[in-house]
Each structure stands twice: as structure tokens, then as C-alpha cells.
Amino acid sequence: MSEDKRQQALDYHEFPVPGKISVELSKPADTVEDLALAYSPGVAEPVREIAQDADNVYKYTAKGNMVAVISNGTAILGLGNLGPLASKPVMEGKALLFKRFAGLDSIDIEVKHRTIEEFVDTVANISDTFGGINLEDIKAPDCFEIEKQLIERCHVPVFHDDQHGTAIVTAAGMLNALELQGKDIKEAVIICLGAGAAAVACMELLIKCGAQREKIYMLDRKGVIHTRRDDINEYKQLFANNTDKRTLEDVIEGADIFLGVSGPDLLPPEALKLMADKPIVFACSNPDPEIKPELAHEVRDDLIMGTGRSDYPNQVNNVLCFPFIFRGALDVRASRINDEMKLAAVEAIRALAKEPVPENVLKAARVDKLEFGQEYIIPKPMDPRLLPRVAKAVAEAAVESGVARIEMPENYMADKEA
Numbered sequence: 248m249s250e251d252k253r254q255q256a257l258d259y260h261e262f263p264v265p266g267k268i269s270v271e272l273s274k275p276a277d278t279v280e281d282l283a284l285a286y287s288p289g290v291a292e293p294v295r296e297i298a299q300d301a302d303n304v305y306k307y308t309a310k311g312n313m314v315a316v317i318s319n320g321t322a323i324l325g326l327g328n329l330g331p332l333a334s335k336p337v338m339e340g341k342a343l344l345f346k347r348f349a350g351l352d353s354i355d356i357e358v359k360h361r362t363i364e365e366f367v368d369t370v371a372n373i374s375d376t377f378g379g380i381n382l383e384d385i386k387a388p389d390c391f392e393i394e395k396q397l398i399e400r401c402h403v404p405v406f407h408d409d410q411h412g413t414a415i416v417t418a419a420g421m422l423n424a425l426e427l428q429g430k431d432i433k434e435a436v437i438i439c440l441g442a443g444a445a446a447v448a449c450m451e452l453l454i455k456c457g458a459q460r461e462k463i464y465m466l467d468r469k470g471v472i473h474t475r476r477d478d479i480n481e482y483k484q485l486f487a488n489n490t491d492k493r494t495l496e497d498v499i500e501g502a503d504i505f506l507g508v509s510g511p512d513l514l515p516p517e518a519l520k521l522m523a524d525k526p527i528v529f530a531c532s533n534p535d536p537e538i539k540p541e542l543a544h545e546v547r548d549d550l551i552m553g554t555g556r557s558d559y560p561n562q563v564n565n566v567l568c569f570p571f572i573f574r575g576a577l578d579v580r581a582s583r584i585n586d587e588m589k590l591a592a593v594e595a596i597r598a599l600a601k602e603p604v605p606e607n608v609l610k611a612a613r614v615d616k617l618e619f620g621q622e623y624i625i626p627k628p629m630d631p632r633l634l635p636r637v638a639k640a641v642a643e644a645a646v647e648s649g650v651a652r653i654e655m656p657e658n659y660m661a662d663k664e665a
């Protein structure tokens with residue numbers, strides 16, 4: 248990032264007030280009458296109602312529209328384990344996106360802890376306060392155990408965004424990119440650089456979309472994950488390939504897909520040259536991708552390229568999912584976010600990229616034209632149609648799969664479709 252842009256980013260966060268979120272009141276609190284309703288004595292009435300029937304909490308408090316963004320700062324974007332406090336700007340950023348794109352109130356919570364048990368206890372003990380829990384930037388393999396335990400213990404949806412939000416958006420973009428490149432997911436040879444939270448979830452969801460496990464080569468810092476390695480955890484084990492290939496260069500020759508969910512500049516241009524015709528490269532590490540798009544386009548003119556960033560075409564980033572999947576889940580009070588809801592989100596995101604793009608989206612994206620093709624495989628985050636399309640698809644899937652605790656609201660999202 249240039250010095251100029253760096254300062255701009257710091258100023259954005261510092262001025263006119265520090266940070267990116269604040270709390271606003273939804274009720275008047277000006278007069279003695281207002282205060283007698285908002286606080287003592289009036290507040291005792293909803294207290295009594297909730298004590299009698301816990302469901303009344305959705306009627307009388309902000310719970311039903313509130314998501315907690317919770318991190319321990321152990322895998323902050325691709326910057327690594329920089330601790331809970333340093334993760335705060337990212338978590339405030341996620342809260343900003345929840346509000347901006349889905350109207351959901353959101354608060355960031357950064358947890359200092361020693362053991363997985365301590366983290367899980369902390370989150371489980373406060374979870375009833377919120378309509379949903381969005382876990383963020385927690386490193387693998389801890390994230391898998393943490394999410395599993397929290398799903399068991401919490402009464403509201405728990406969703407590790409780096410796993411499932413990333414996987415949903417990757418699958419949506421990948422299916423479109425494969426279609427454009429004329430390739431079949433069942434035949435595709437897939438290289439996944441990174442073997443953590445995002446990698447494991449992305450590969451599992453691509454398999455649900457038709458990818459063949461044996462055609463996937465996953466790599467961590469030590470190279471290819473293969474069946475003769477004895478240093479891999481149970482999650483990497485699921486992707487141990489029975490192969491003699493050991494390095495990125497070994498596996499990438501003739502591959503159709505490269506997904507980077509690892510770190511900056513880890514895909515050398517020489518390796519990209521080895522890929523099959525019409526390759527797909529999603530270099531999703533933030534803020535710095537596994538290969539810069541300029542460099543990738545220099546060595547290949549037949550590729551479809553995506554990154555996690557806002558300032559290049561094809562932003563493959565979980566922002567296209569998490570605001571909307573929570574919106575849909577909360578609006579039907581889903582008890583969990585299941586595979587049916589995830590696959591519904593994939594299809595809804597994917598389908599939107601094939602529709603004509605409205606003028607206001609072009610304006611916000613600072614482009615003259617966007618048309619389904621190499622440079623536009625996935626919607627822009629500021630596309631207002633994402634909210635009604637994805638939230639509705641998710642809510643309907645929740646109802647149909649039996650995890651919704653209330654019925655589909657009448658004319659759900661109709662006003663947002665205009």
C-alpha cells in the first residue's frame with residue numbers, strides 16, 4: 248500500500264471519531280415520561296414478560312436484530328496471530344458491513360483466553376444476548392473445535408465466517424468461473440494453498456457442489472498434504488492425497504483451479520504458467536493475495552482471476568455472504584445455519600451475477616459496465632439485490648429444512664426488491 252493510501256486508511260479510522268461503529272437509540276428518551284417508560288418503572292414490565300416466557304425477549308429487546316462478531320485475533324485476515332486487541336478494527340469492520348448491507352445491529356467482542364474451553368465458556372455464557380454469533384479470524388484447527396462446541400451449547404446460530412462465509416462465496420464464484428471457462432467441476436483438478444479454516448471449509452463445500460476429493464491437492468507450509476505424512480491434524484487428514492507429488496510446482500502442472508487461502512505472494516508466476524488452459528485463480532489472502540492480478544495477467548491471458556480485495560475485479564470475499572445469511576437466519580429465528588441454507592446462498596449469489604447490473608451499482612463500483620464474464624463472475628458487495636435474494640433464499644431453506652422457529656414472514660423482502 249502506498250504511503251498516501253496508508254495514511255488515508257489510518258485517518259478513516261481515526262476521524263471524526265475513533266472507530267467505525269456506534270450505538271444509537273431506537274426510542275425517544277427526552278422527557279420524564281419517556282424515561283419512566285424506558286427505565287424505572289416502565290422497564291419492569293418487559294422484564295416480567297420475558298421472565299414468564301423467554302420468547303418475549305424477541306418482542307421487547309434488540310436481540311432479534313443483533314449479531315455478535317467474536318474473535319480471539321489468532322488469524323487476523325492473512326496477517327496472522329496478532330492477538331485480540333489488534334483484531335478490533337477488522338471486527339468493527341464486520342459490524343459495519345452487517346449494518347450497511349443487511350440492517351443488522353452488530354457489536355464486536357474480542358476475547359482473551361488461554362484454552363479452547365475458556366473461549367467456548369466465555370462465548371456460550373453471553374450468547375443468549377444475541378440473535379446470532381459470527382465467529383471471525385480464529386485459527387485452525389482451534390476454530391473447528393470451538394465452532395462445534397458452540398453450536399452444541401448455544402441456542403442461536405453460530406457461524407464461523409472464515410469457514411462457511413468464505414466457502415459459500417468461493418463456491419458461487421467458482422461455479423460461475425467454471426461455466427465461463429467451459430469446465431466441469433467433476434473433472435477439475437483443484438489446488439488449495441492453505442489448509443486452515445477457509446481451506447478446509449471451501450474444499451468441503453466444493454465437494455458438495457460436485458468436486459472430486461481425489462482431484463484436490465491441499466498444501467500447508469510443509470507442502471502437499473499426502474497420505475504418508477504423519478504430522479497432519481484430523482482436518483488436514485481428510486484431504487491427504489495418495490500421491491508422490493510434494494511441492495506446489497509438482498501439483499499445479501495441468502491443474503484447472505488454484506485457490507489461495509494462505510498468505511501473500513505464495514503463487515510464483517512460473518507456477519501459474521504450468522496450469523491447464525483456461526485456469527481459474529482465486530488468490531483470496533487479505534490484504535495481499537497469493538499473486539497480484541497484474542502479475543497473473545502478465546503471464547496468462549486465458550485465466551479468470553479473483554481476489555479478496557475491493558479494488559480489483561471479482562472480489563471473492565465473505566462480505567457477499569455473512570450479512571445476508573444472518574439476515575435470513577434471524578428473520579425466521581433459525582436454530583442453526585445448516586447445509587441447505589448454505590447451498591441456497593451459493594445459488595442465490597451465483598444467479599445474481601448473471602443479471603443486468605443497475606446503474607447505482609456501476610456508480611458505486613466506479614465502472615461503466617459490468618456483464619457476466621471473465622471480469623464479472625460474482626456480484627459486487629454494494630449490489631442492493633443481494634439482501635432480498637440471499638436472505639430470502641436462506642430463510643426459505645431454513646423453513647423447508649425444519650430449523651426455522653417461526654414461519655416465513657409475509658411478503659418477506661418484497662419491499663427490498665423494488
Ligand SMILES: NC(=O)C1=CN([C@@H]2O[C@H](COP(=O)(O)OP(=O)(O)OC[C@H]3O[C@@H](n4cnc5c(N)ncnc54)[C@H](OP(=O)(O)O)[C@@H]3O)[C@@H](O)[C@H]2O)C=CC1
Nearest residue numbers: 324325387442443444445467468508509532533555564565
Ligand atoms: N477472501 C476471503 O473472503 C477470505 C480470505 N481468507 C484468507 O485466507 C487466509 C487464511 O485464513 P484462515 O484459513 O482463516 O487462517 P488459518 O490460520 O486457519 O489457516 C492458514 C493456513 O494457511 C497456511 N499457510 C500459511 N502460510 C503458508 C505458506 N507459506 N505456504 C503454505 N501454506 C501456508 C497455514 O499452513 P499451516 O497449517 O502449515 O500453518 C494454514 O493452513 C488469510 O490470508 C485470509 O485473509 C480467509 C477468509 C476469508
Ligand SMILES: CC(=O)C(=O)O
Nearest residue numbers: 324325409533564565
Ligand atoms: C475476509 C476475511 O474474513 C479474511 O480475510 O479473514
Ligand SMILES: [Mg+2]
Nearest residue numbers: 324383384409
Ligand atoms: Mg476473516
